[in-house]
Amino acid sequence: MTHPLKKHYKTSLTAFALLTVATAIIALSLGSVSIPLRKIMEILLSRIPLLGDHFPSHPGAHSTIILDVRLPRIVLGIIAGIALSVSGASMQGVFKNPMASPFILGVSAGGVFGTAVGIFFGVWWPLLPLLAFIFAMGTTFTVFFLGRVRGHTDITTLLLAGLAMNFFMTALTSLILFLSEPEDMLGIVAWTYGSLSGTVWNDVWITLPVALIGSVAVYAYARDLNVMQTGETSAKQLGIEVEKTKVIQLIAASLLAAVVISFTGVIGFVGLIIPHAARLLVGPDHRKLIPISALLGGSFLIVCDTIARMSGEIWVGVITGLFGAPFFIYLLIKHRGETGW
Amino acid sequence: MVMLEIDRLRAGYTRAESVLKGLDFSMDEGEFIGVVGPNGSGKSTLLRAITNVLKFWSGDMRLKEEHITTLSREQIARSIAVVPQDTYISFPYSVGEVVLMGRNPYLSRFENYDKKDKKIAKRCMKMTSTLKFKDKRINELSGGEIQRVIVARALTQNPDLLLLDEATSHLDIGHKKDIMDTVKKLNENRGLSVISVHHNLNLAARYCEKILIMDDGMDHSFGAPEKVLTRSNIKAVYGIDAEIHRHPVDGNLYVTTLDERVNEEMKEKKVHVVCGGGSSSSLFKRLIEDGYEVTAGVLNVMDSDLEKAKNFDIRCVTEAPFSPISEESFEKNLKMIKEADVIVLTDFPIGEGNIKNLEAIKQGIKDQKLILIERKNIENRDYTEEGKGTKLYDEIIEEKKRRSDIQILKRPEEVLEYI
Structure with missing residues (x-):
């Protein structure tokens, strides 16, 4: 059965939105301290203006765990899942290749290097995300600059430039690792697998607007991305501003990935696999694919992070890989021989 | 009314070498023009220049009396549609989705395809007999079927001028005829202007009212098939001897080329x-x-x-x-x-x-x-x-x-x- 939800897009969208909320609430109750769902609902509802007066607010340890520890972490998890999935969908569209990921232009290698530099030189830790972001976008723009041929963004050149810069930044990071003290080394390595532990509300307030703007920008050019799948010349002849679309998509997608990994470290596989799963469900139309990817990515990352939390704070990137890779292989086997899935 | 006017057009891909070297051409509304010429003579480049996908260097081009350079991509796409030689689509879109893409130049950024767009797409699918594949994935179709879908998409653009860039060269005789007959019908019944690049001189002679022979980026000769498809023109442009005769059944011009092995x-x-x-x-x-x-x-x-x-x-x-x-x-x-x-x-x-x-x-x-x-x-x-x-x-x-x-x-x- 191909694209089973294609004809039921609006229903699916609502269902996935509800699934994300439900997953989030269940995730709130799980952890080292188990909190009953009813109490969670009451704590959450009591914080809503006007309506809140009707519910007990349960001041105390549980309230702090829910509101200041688990909730920001879960919200950042949703934002990260959305941002990485939308970014992946966009990259796969621009590169016309289901193997493209949000990190194809060197965002992750740049971000890791920035963090490594920060840790090595003992930069004040709240500035680490800024450093990661600067290096992530710096690497991306270098790749982007290399991929421009006579005012035209050449996809193949871009791919090769991305590959080269990824290797180069990784080599630089390895050099720093080699020179680092053992405890710094662990911090750098941990960052390459990503983690949502220690999330505070400020992380949410910084990432949220960027993720929102980036996702809207990607979605705004969804139809253009569809037409571009039939070839760049054809797209131009169908009235698409191909160069503008590519630039907007690539910058928005890199920005989405960069802002997330600056706070969480490199969470792999989400941006590669979620757009795939969404495409299998609703088909390749980016106007449907992007919103479904976003919701699927959000809930997937909360599930993975909850497992990470409950497994002694293992890095979440390990969990996404452990879950994601077998799922990916399952899809591969199921759709082997089909073209263009 | 003049549909397209081209004066001394020069264009190319690298600064060093121009492909179109001062071409003149003009066509009236409702004409069916064939473009022939050897490889590298600039036929496809001409079509790219007409849609302004390739910016020309000098000369002038007017589409219905408007300078093409002053028109936006969307404006051009509302007047001119193109059917390329072949189309590769990277993801498994349905046939209906591909055809609807033809409505793109009529939509604003956040607008969606509405009932009217879907009606137009449906009508164009009927004309190209592709309606029966509407929900099929494009990658499940044969080359000939995909090409008919692309023709449907081009018609969905509601163009005044249709450009066919060797659109039938990969297809078997039956599909070639189907597509060309459909286009010919639209030309005759609805006054659709057509420029069709052909490798096959016989196909050009059969469907086109006028033929433009291109040679080395220039218009070598232009006119009715029987005036233009002559032994001497073919010898001059392709460098080969050809046999030209009328088909005994349908009366169309036929060109048979011979190997040149002059001793x-x-x-x-x-x-x-x-x-x-x-x-x-x-x-x-x-x-x-x-x-x-x-x-x-x-x-x-x-x-x-x-x-x-x-x-x-x-x-x-x-x-x-x-x-x-x-x-x-x-x-x-x-x-x-x-x-x-x-x-x-x-x-x-x-x-x-x-x-x-x-x-x-x-x-x-x-x-x-x-x-x-x-x-x-x-x-x-x-x-x-x-x-x-x-x-x-x-x-x-x-x-x-x-x-x-x-x-x-x-x-x-x-x-x-x-x-």
Whole structure:
């Protein structure tokens, strides 16, 4: 059965939105301290203006765990899942290749290097995300600059430039690792697998607007991305501003990935696999694919992070890989021989 | 009204080399224009320039009296649609989704396809008989079906001008005809203007009112097929000899191209072919291909050998249909025989009407080489009284055998080896 939800897009969208909320609430109750769902609902509802007066607010340890520890972490998890999935969908569209990921232009290698530099030189830790972001976008723009041929963004050149810069930044990071003290080394390595532990509300307030703007920008050019799948010349002849679309998509997608990994470290596989799963469900139309990817990515990352939390704070990137890779292989086997899935 | 006007257009892909080198062209609304020319002559480049996908360097181009450079991509896409040679679609869109893409130039950024768009798409799918695949994934279709879907998408753009860039060259004859017939119908019934780039000259001749022959980025010649598709134009542009004739059934022009293997030394030789009734087979083609100067006679008008000879511009002595060879024709034929270096006598049936052909050979033959083609014995094709024909034929052979430069061949293909 191909694209089973294609004809039921609006229903699916609502269902996935509800699934994300439900997953989030269940995730709130799980952890080292188990909190009953009813109490969670009451704590959450009591914080809503006007309506809140009707519910007990349960001041105390549980309230702090829910509101200041688990909730920001879960919200950042949703934002990260959305941002990485939308970014992946966009990259796969621009590169016309289901193997493209949000990190194809060197965002992750740049971000890791920035963090490594920060840790090595003992930069004040709240500035680490800024450093990661600067290096992530710096690497991306270098790749982007290399991929421009006579005012035209050449996809193949871009791919090769991305590959080269990824290797180069990784080599630089390895050099720093080699020179680092053992405890710094662990911090750098941990960052390459990503983690949502220690999330505070400020992380949410910084990432949220960027993720929102980036996702809207990607979605705004969804139809253009569809037409571009039939070839760049054809797209131009169908009235698409191909160069503008590519630039907007690539910058928005890199920005989405960069802002997330600056706070969480490199969470792999989400941006590669979620757009795939969404495409299998609703088909390749980016106007449907992007919103479904976003919701699927959000809930997937909360599930993975909850497992990470409950497994002694293992890095979440390990969990996404452990879950994601077998799922990916399952899809591969199921759709082997089909073209263009 | 003028649909498209192009003046001294220069364009190319690298600064160093221009592909279009000052092309002039103009077409009226509702015309069906074919563009032909050898590889690299700039046909596809012209189409890219017309849609402003390739920005031209100098010259001028006006679409319905508006300068193309002042129009946005969307404005151009509302007037001009393109069907490329082939289309690769990277993800499994449904046929309906692909066709609807044609409405893109009519939508604003956040607007979605509405009922009207879907109605137009449906109508265009009907016209191209693709409606039955509407929900199929595009990658499940055959090449011919995909191409029909792309034509449907182009029509969904509601264009005034349709550009076909060798749109049917990968398709089999049936699909070629289907697509071209659909486009022709739209041209005739709705006044859709069409520019169609063709590799196949016959397809161009069959569907197009006018043909533009391009050569080295320039307009070599432009006009009605019978004016433009001439031996000399084809020789000048493609560098090959071609045979041009009218198809006996549909009356369309047909061009057959021949290999060019001119041997300068042999070119000096004159070959005179005495034939009739289709017996010359592929002889003319082979002789011309090898660069001989060929003459033929005496042939009756309406004889299929005469038709063939005419296609190659071969000088012939002709006689009225079904009439016996006159004294005048006999003399002309004799003169050609005397002037020739080689005489080829084919195995046509001999009757009272054409026995003078044998007499001419008998009288005219001296030092010329004689080649006889005998797929059929002379006795079996002699319809003269008392075997006059056979007697004459044998005399010719006897006469020549004494000088030993005679060849009797079973197959016309062997002729070239013995000249």
